[in-house]
Amino acid sequence: MTADGGADYVPPEERIAVFDNDGTLWVEQPYYTQLAFALDRIRALAPEHPEWATTQPFKAVLENDLEALKASGIEGVVELVMASHAGMTTDEFEAIVEDWIAAAEHPRFELPYTELVYQPMLELLNYLQANGFETYIVSGGGIEFMRPWAEQAYGIPPEEVIGSSITTEFELRDGAPGLVRQPEIDFIDDKAGKPVGIHRFIGRRPIAAFGNSDGDLQMLQWTTAGAGRRLGLIVHHDDAEREYAYDRDSHVGHLDQALDQAEAWGWVVVSMKSDWNTVFQGGAE
Amino acid sequence: MTADGGADYVPPEERIAVFDNDGTLWVEQPYYTQLAFALDRIRALAPEHPEWATTQPFKAVLENDLEALKASGIEGVVELVMASHAGMTTDEFEAIVEDWIAAAEHPRFELPYTELVYQPMLELLNYLQANGFETYIVSGGGIEFMRPWAEQAYGIPPEEVIGSSITTEFELRDGAPGLVRQPEIDFIDDKAGKPVGIHRFIGRRPIAAFGNSDGDLQMLQWTTAGAGRRLGLIVHHDDAEREYAYDRDSHVGHLDQALDQAEAWGWVVVSMKSDWNTVFQGGAE
Numbered sequence: 001m002t003a004d005g006g007a008d009y010v011p012p013e014e015r016i017a018v019f020d021n022d023g024t025l026w027v028e029q030p031y032y033t034q035l036a037f038a039l040d041r042i043r044a045l046a047p048e049h050p051e052w053a054t055t056q057p058f059k060a061v062l063e064n065d066l067e068a069l070k071a072s073g074i075e076g077v078v079e080l081v082m083a084s085h086a087g088m089t090t091d092e093f094e095a096i097v098e099d100w101i102a103a104a105e106h107p108r109f110e111l112p113y114t115e116l117v118y119q120p121m122l123e124l125l126n127y128l129q130a131n132g133f134e135t136y137i138v139s140g141g142g143i144e145f146m147r148p149w150a151e152q153a154y155g156i157p158p159e160e161v162i163g164s165s166i167t168t169e170f171e172l173r174d175g176a177p178g179l180v181r182q183p184e185i186d187f188i189d190d191k192a193g194k195p196v197g198i199h200r201f202i203g204r205r206p207i208a209a210f211g212n213s214d215g216d217l218q219m220l221q222w223t224t225a226g227a228g229r230r231l232g233l234i235v236h237h238d239d240a241e242r243e244y245a246y247d248r249d250s251h252v253g254h255l256d257q258a259l260d261q262a263e264a265w266g267w268v269v270v271s272m273k274s275d276w277n278t279v280f281q282g283g284a285e
Numbered sequence: 286m287t288a289d290g291g292a293d294y295v296p297p298e299e300r301i302a303v304f305d306n307d308g309t310l311w312v313e314q315p316y317y318t319q320l321a322f323a324l325d326r327i328r329a330l331a332p333e334h335p336e337w338a339t340t341q342p343f344k345a346v347l348e349n350d351l352e353a354l355k356a357s358g359i360e361g362v363v364e365l366v367m368a369s370h371a372g373m374t375t376d377e378f379e380a381i382v383e384d385w386i387a388a389a390e391h392p393r394f395e396l397p398y399t400e401l402v403y404q405p406m407l408e409l410l411n412y413l414q415a416n417g418f419e420t421y422i423v424s425g426g427g428i429e430f431m432r433p434w435a436e437q438a439y440g441i442p443p444e445e446v447i448g449s450s451i452t453t454e455f456e457l458r459d460g461a462p463g464l465v466r467q468p469e470i471d472f473i474d475d476k477a478g479k480p481v482g483i484h485r486f487i488g489r490r491p492i493a494a495f496g497n498s499d500g501d502l503q504m505l506q507w508t509t510a511g512a513g514r515r516l517g518l519i520v521h522h523d524d525a526e527r528e529y530a531y532d533r534d535s536h537v538g539h540l541d542q543a544l545d546q547a548e549a550w551g552w553v554v555v556s557m558k559s560d561w562n563t564v565f566q567g568g569a570e
Contacts, residue, residue: 159487167481172506179507196455199464218462222464
């Protein structure tokens with residue numbers, strides 16, 4: 001694709017590759033990192049909210065009551081996300097995320113989450129970047145949760161991070177402008193939302209897409225249905241020893257339809273167990 | 286800002302400049318170019334919609350009845366935009382815009398709109414790009430209306446165009462994926478929406494902002510309130526002979542509050558009449 005004059009040549013401005021984040025670039029088990037952030041944030045804010053001691057789903061978080069937390073369902077999770085992610089300016093939220101990501105550790109590997117990024121995917125990112133590709137993250141995770149550390153962890157600048165978002169509002173406070181995060185969902189960048197997010201932010205169709213779950217199905221379809229040579233790839237988590245083994249029965253990183261459709265669409269399915277010599281950049285395994 | 290080691294040095298990744306489009310980079314009088322597109326599109330589609338001959342605001346368009354069109358108000362304009370901008374795939378809409386922009390001419394200058402871009406602003410864009418700046422369009426106009434021609438006209442690629450949008454939905458038709466444009470407003474990238482759009486798409490605060498109307502007020506505030514050296518600039522249309530003269534009393538390109546606040550915020554106000562040797566890139570004047 002980079003050989004000028006070759007049959008498959010693609011000019012640099014059209015060399016666009018999109019990467020899912022959770023489970024594709026870094027670990028997503030036993031639960032999404034952003035959920036760990038939200039729960040820690042609820043615990044940190046609890047002294048200012050005495051009512052949480054008796055109100056679900058907050059009570060469940062403060063008492064580490066996983067059953068009650070699950071029972072609160074998707075509405076409970078949304079409530080936790082809004083309480084932990086909204087109500088501050090974008091600058092304040094960025095500082096909160098930076099402080100948390102620098103201090104937090106993964107429960108099993110006992111390392112910072114930013115060391116639990118996959119070494120083979122870092123090599124792939126570097127290889128594509130060295131060959132003139134723009135490498136975008138296209139994640140169901142929060143756009144403002146990823147931007148503060150994506151550049152250091154992956155070499156991906158803020159303007160190449162696409163994700164889910166809540167709304168923000170411009171305010172002048174004593175003459176100083178700020179953007180205040182509102183407790184209202186703006187965009188869910190998952191499943192059929194991924195091609196929508198890609199088109200909105202990039203305005204071109206990517207030529208390569210990398211994912212690991214059904215949340216990436218439509219992004220893989222949209223990318224690989226374009227004209228010319230295309231690459232779709234699924235990271236299959238089948239390595240319980242060095243990382244985790246999960247697919248059709250897992251809620252986190254659920255992989256079912258995309259696995260069934262991989263052969264018909266010509267997507268590469270990578271076995272973490274068989275194909276990867278090293279799993280983590282930090283060498284955790 | 287580009288002298289490494291200097292007091293005002295800004296690393297390349299933070300060199301972000303934002304430009305309004307209508308009235309800042311190209312002509313916006315006697316009406317926004319995108320409105321001309323919408324009206325032409327309604328006329329082109331009329332044979333498929335016999336009911337438009339008797340229904341406002343369509344009747345007004347087909348009969349060139351400006352009074353009736355004005356009377357239909359903002360609701361009428363939204364109806365015209367939805368009828369002309371929605372209902373097709375993003376690929377189809379791109380082709381429609383490309384065909385129109387190649388053929389349409391400005392009513393006074395009788396030249397393609399893409400030749401009615403301002404020569405001094407092109408020089409500014411080139412100067413900033415040559416000095417490592419990312420130059421974004423941040424416009425109240427439609428993001429998908431601008432992307433098809435912005436790269437050729439301004440050297441600004443699709444991923445650096447930010448604008449207003451309608452929603453799109455991902456669809457599989459006979460196994461082929463497409464994004465279909467829906468008759469529903471997604472985001473208005475104007476006034477207080479401009480800093481919101483900037484933060485959503487770029488994730489960093491620009492260090493230079495260029496506008497010409499009150500629609501750019503909050504973008505100018507947000508940009509120039511940041512730390513370090515900043516540049517805010519307003520193009521003042523005061524040249525009725527070579528272009529147009531308008532500000533506080535004009536509906537299109539209304540400039541009132543931003544002009545009043547320019548001195549206090551330290552924004553440069555450029556007189557088109559006195560400061561520009563050449564107005565149009567095409568040399569139309």
